[in-house]
Amino acid sequence: MVKKVGVPMVAIRVFATVGRFGNFTRAAQALGITQSAVSRHVAALESLAELKLFERRGPNITFTPSGSQYYEAVRDAVSTIELATQQMVQGQKSHDRLIVRTSMPSFAMTVVVPILGVFMDSHPVKVDLITSLSAPQPQEEFDVLITRDLILHGTESWELIKEDLVCVGSPAMVAAHRAQTLYNWPLIASKSRPDAIPIWAVANDISVDRLQVGAVYDHLFLAVAAAIGGSGLLVVPRVVVREQLRNGTLILADDEPVASGATYLAFVNTHSKHVDLAREFCRWLKRMLRESEQHF
Known part of the structure; x- marks a missing residue:
């Protein structure tokens, strides 16, 4: 039997934000969390997938082939979720x-x-x-x-x-x-x-x-x-x-x-x-x- 794995939505959002900015520091600023928290979420996602998603090169990062493929698959979905949530909140509070x-x-x-x-x-x-x-x-x-x-x-x-x-x-x-x-x-x-x-x-x-x-x-x-x-x-x-x-x-x-x-x-x-x-x-x-x- 295949073990059911919970979907780490926070880690996925962090991963997509890092991919968008190409930098852990800027991603942390955009998300309002610390750089170490960004690193922990990415590490947790890599551990879950048993794949390396980024290559670290000083302050900047690049995708591995697996990371690039995963980013292309999830980035639009993450953006859609964020936009829908913003619109829902604006509709209720504004x-x-x-x-x-x-x-x-x-x-x-x-x-x-x-x-x-x-x-x-x-x-x-x-x-x-x-x-x-x-x-x-x-x-x-x-x-x-x-x-x-x-x-x-x-x-x-x-x-x-x-x-x-x-x-x-x-x-x-x-x-x-x-x-x-x-x-x-x-x-x-x-x-x-x-x-x-x-x-x-x-x-x-x-x-x-x-x-x-x-x-x-x-x-x-x-x-x-x-x-x-x-x-x-x-x-x-x-x-x-x-x-x-x-x-x-x-x-x-x-x-x-x-x-x-x-x-x-x-x-x-x-x-x-x-x-x-x-x-x-x-x-x-x-x-x-x-x-x-x-x-x-």
């Missing part, structure tokens, strides 16, 4: 974190994330942004929901902007195809917005089944990158490509935007512990989006 949830990862990445620093500079709060396409469940913790396709019933909502669609492409791609009939435009698409091309086509009195749709990408931000690279023309919410239209990496292939009928909304979770702050975030985001629209 009131200065706002959890913003969104069902629109491309909108979040291209529009919300770049301006979050502005909000945090003027408010004593850290903003955690999470994305999920599913409807929130009652037990899930968040303060604000930003969406165009979900509804949070019985709570306060803010209308951020109304969505319009544009067809864009790289300057070279637009120059090569703009004079052609729309049926011959090489379009690319996104699985996250399968409705975009049909809405645009109907507005332009085009039969969807006659369009030339090539590559399909999972998310809009991937399709935007493909359009910048010249892979084709893309029908996309204008708000997602404002910056690219400003700097000229993308230009309009069709001058007339098409109203999709969708509205981007922000909901304040009634179960939030920070309703006033969540409301202030919604008010701020609406103002930022409207000001950006005016300057576009």
